[in-house]
Amino acid sequence: MAKIPVVLTGQALQSLRDSGYSLAAAIGEVIDNSLEAGANNILVRMDEAPPAGRSKKSHVHRIVFSDDGTGMDTHTLHHYLQIGYSTRYMRTDTIGKYGVGAKLAALNFGKRIEVWSRTDANEPWQHVYFDLDEAITDEQNGNGSTIGVDDPDVKPVPNDFGDVLPKGTGTLVIWSKVDRLEEGRRAKDFNSLRLEAERDLTNIPRLPQRRPQHRDQRQELARARPPLHDARHLGRTAAPRLLPHGGRATARPQDLRIRLRGRTNC
Template sequence: MPAEIENVNQGFVEQDTALESMRASDFDCYSAYGEVIDNSIQAFATDIRLKFEERTDRENTRRKKIGRVLFADNGEGMDQYLLHRCLKLGHSSRYNDRSGIGRFGVGMTLGAIHECQRVEVYSKIKGGKWYYTYIDLEEIRDGKLSFIPSPVQKDPKTDLVDYVEDSGTLVIWSKYDKQYESFENIIDESHFWIGRTFRKFIWGEAQGYNKVDIYINGSKVKAFDPLFVNKENTGFETETPAILLKPQSFPWTVPVEANSKNQSSQIEINVSLLPDDYRRESGKGGDQFSKDRFINRNEGISILRNDREVFYGHLPYANQLGGSEADRNVNRFIGCEIAFKAELDTEFEVKNIKRGAKPVRELKVEIIKRLAPTFRTQREKIRNRWNEKSRENEDDTSTNNSKVGISSTHSKTNEFLKKTKSTLLKNNKINDTEKDEVIGKKINPEASENEIDKVIKALKENGITIDEKEFIGDSFIDIEHGNQLKTLFYNTNSTFYKAYSDILDELKERDSELADKYKVLLDLIFVGYMLAESNIDPNEKMDGATFANELKQYWAINLSKILKKWNS
């Protein structure tokens, strides 16, 4: 080997290619934004502002593109020494310090280059001037930039920092080339993600830190509490808070590598039950009321590290907490928060980007053992209350229906259909106004003209109604499509109905609850067929084979949709 090669000093990485490779890190855009916010919080900022600017250098009428993202804070700022090193991977004035929310010294830069190719930083300390440095991956790739430039005195050219008085920092991301979601969705989701992740800081409850106001494009970020206990700065301050169940706390051994003076550290578990006026009725966990309050997104578990959320979602292989879709739909009305100190980072497999943390197997087993009974009890409580309300609503529906001649024979199904009519009738293509009176007469043949109007009105309130009548012949169902109302009659004279009734009566003697479910299930199968008919445009011409295929496809689609709602 030539001597000149032996004596050449080799760096630890090929700088340009290494940085390009690091762009494929395990960030998403929100966790990348979170890293910059972390730095601002650690600099004791009380006001943090994000601004998303639309790209203007090219036309794109179909989709807005992010041109720049700016982050400003009124924290302590950085002197020239720290500013020169703040973009260097692995450098941190708090490296391996577990007392705060940072630790590794790679988050801000890794997060930035995951999203964009140019990162600029302005900072000033109390009594000082603004200083500036940057990195640009294109310049590094082209050989124009080999080192992080020494900070130079330079004032920011943006009004975003006009509020900064004594000290602060401005970070600008440009050459933004990793946008995978729409411009509008990124802003909306940033509000939600930041409000949940930094909720303790927004409330001023994070240990060792100031209360923080965070703004995105001039709009203040509202806190989101997965427990629904703290209503401060949520936008729903006057509404009933959730019931906080008895907290659980248990010690866990601190790993040797944490270099902690403590042999064990407490893990705190809080579980809540959302208030009755949030739980309302079964099947409403995804309606607009729930979406406005993010109840529909509250099926997971929140894990906090030093008061900052590092995980939200379902713990893997934790079916004991509710593995079925039906259980998960109920779990959204149960809040759960697990909090630990950073000295247990190893036990929660905390990554250097503070994303995706989850407990190691032994710890997860312990957590599940403590949570599973509570989750089961609360789900049972929620379902019992729903059943109680359902019986009340069912009685009301049966009473109102009986006034116009609709029997209570299928009241459970009719109540379910009434609650879900807006969804089920969404793609209805048959609205035959002339059929309304015909249907009304079938319900109540003796009704006068004024009474028929009341019958039709009641049927429209139901949307879809199931009943039983005796008809001549052996046809087992009769379906009618009116104007925003549909009826399905079983022919009590048919061979099918008689066989069905015999089986149902026998089943009732063994298990009345199961018999009721069987009855509703059979009703819904035929409702699926009814909706399949109404999905086909009556004015569209097609041959018999095409019609049969479309009918089968729509039947399968509607039945799947109906049963999914019924199971939830």
């Protein structure tokens, strides 16, 4: 008999949608990547849609993440949506070492992930995506062996995201086909959901850090004790613990801004 795949990709990913992420924990997975990329400005926008079809409930249909970090080169961007891939795989001095969290977090709430990124402000934005519905359809039609992520292509960023797009280098991540954040499911309404996410982000420990090599770095770390996602700092200068990168901090506490906001009827 012919060898068969050890994993039915589409069905397996559908099953993994029940990974148990809270909204705050899922958002935190993407923020981790932004911090590792040395971002100083991170924006999370939840887009609410009005009731449609038979549903009488409004719902979050899309979550947008934007950062002004170093961006991803073509190779890294191509592999970004590959479960198990990480440029920091199994390292003990950083976060995100398994290459799993950000992908499963996205699928926990939505069925489509799109990413635009660039490492040079003078270059066009490159784009990749994965759509779970397309993968399941391919698998059901006997094309499961072709499920994957195509090479990055140069694709303009839709105007709908122009207000959050970094001006220089950076990354834009879009979770769409969100189907698990309807009104009343996790919070009584859209505003309550946003506020609960802000509150819960303050309680998620992040940024394991190796011991700084220089005294001034140790002193600066000692002063930067507030939690990373303190809701008091959302929308203005935050004071997180520093993220070591190559022995140096990528963002000073007074420079890092993390904002979470909502947009309705879009």
